[in-house]
Amino acid sequence: MKSINKTFFTFLGLVMFWQLSAQELITYNTPGGYQYSAHNDDFTVLVRTPKGEWKDLFEYNVEVDLDTKSIASMTYFDFSGEVEVMVKKNNGLINRVNIRPAISGIQPKVNGNTITFSLDKPSKLSIEIDGDRLHNLHLFANAIEKDKPNPKDPNVIYFGPGIHQPNDQPGDVYHIPSGKTVYIDGGAIVKAKFLVNNANDVTIRGRGIVMQPERGVEIRHSKNVTVDGVIFINPSHYTIYGGQSTDVLIRNIKSFSSKGWSDGIDLMSCSNVEIDDVFMRNSDDCIAIYGHRWDFYGDAKNYLIHNSILWADVAHPTNIGLHGNAEGAPEVIENITFSNIDILEHDEDDRNYQGCLAISASDNNLVKNIRYENIRIDDIQEGQLFNFRVYFNEKYSNAPGRGIQDLVLRDISYNGRSVNSSLIEGFSKDRLIQNVEIENFKIKGEVIQKDKDNNYIIKDFVQNINLK
Secondary structure (H helix, E strand, C coil): CHHHHHHHHHHHHHHHHHHHHHCEEECCCCCCCCCCCCECCCEEEEEECCCCCCEECCCEEEEECCCCCEEEEEEEEEEECCEEEEEEECCCCCCCEEEECHHHCCCCEEECCEEEEEECCCEEEEEEECCCCCCCEEEEEEECCCCCCCCCCCCEEEECCEEECCCCCCCCEEECCCCCEEEECCCEEECCEEEEECCEEEEEEECCEEECCCCCEEEECCEEEEEECCEEECCCCCCEEEECCEEEEEECCEEECCCCCCCCEEEECCEEEEEECCEEEECCCCEEEECCECCECCCEEEEEEEEEEEEECCECCEEECCCCCCCCCCCEEEEEEEEEEEEEEEECCCHHHCCCEEEEEECCCEEEEEEEEEEEECCCCECECEEEEECCCCCCCCCECCEEEEEEEEEEEECCCCCECEEEECCECCECEEEEEEEEEEECCEECCCCCCCCEEECCCEEEEEEC
16 A cells, blocks of 8 residues: 555655656847837736746837728747736726637636736737737747757857848848748847748748838749748838748748738749648738739649738738739639638728638639638628639739639638628639639528628629538
């Protein structure tokens, strides 16, 4: 009996040791010179391992929403195991808290001007007090990095804690050659664009910030490029701009933009692309997939966009097909899947450009084999749930598209305010929309059905719509 008890307590001690050793929390200091100019005073955020010592985070200003130019807050840290979070509102009491996306299931405790909650997995959260989505707190809780590159490795370009800006390259650009890994430390701020041009096997990663560049990362005529973990704050234009490149992985990035043409991820004539676990809050399209544009040519094939959060303060969360080669060899945009996506908002007042899920087949593009699965749409200020059209866009295009084929919408839900009817419309008898399957598409818990409630409109030149 004594031996059994000893064994039991030894086992219990090992379990407790494992639990304690599994708890890890990493926070980052802000570079000198940014403590005042970049700090947001709306919230104070503290984190700790269970019953440990509270650590005070730095809350950054991020500008959101082109229409209002509002200043919201952002903070971040890394952890494993479990972490406790305390958020104090510094300018009044808290009546109501909403933490999105709703699938996170977080129900905080509220006491006066303070909320507390716990996390046991990496999360990207919008914490909204009394319905305020323009001055909210964005909290990014990352997993611990396990394989940081060696700063002394000759193939590593290392940006350590501090502020970095190129002195000898006009246009604030860092040119990244083949075979290099760029590592941006969590305490680093880089004020420049990263340009990957005619290069292979490049990685740009870390926990740091790319602050107000012209563009965040530009990938041109390149292969096997990864962008992972970095935060992009208010670039003038695109966060990630890709052209005629293949084998691109974009993972765990966070993006804020608030200017005209400040799209999130725009890819022209790119193929074999995975976008995983990203948070995009942009004042233009969050993710756009095109054929030819500017000096990029070719089809766009084989995309997987999944496990992500999209918030379009202006324009579309997702957009496919607007640009292509209208005057040369026509292009194909195909095999694209959006899966396990939370769309927090969509706001577009122009009826020609609406749709959380938007396909605008123009410029002789043929768009086919597109799947939207397990999509949760939270709210729409103004817009449509989906807009699928083959059409001639006089503002941006030189020809109508050739068609849209084999489109699947499955397990999609919407719980927000009333919206404009969705639209499915072809262009002519030889430029059709064909083979659309809609299964388990719910609006406020009700599965949409054909010819009921005016949830969507089917116009001319559309064949084979199947509702399940």
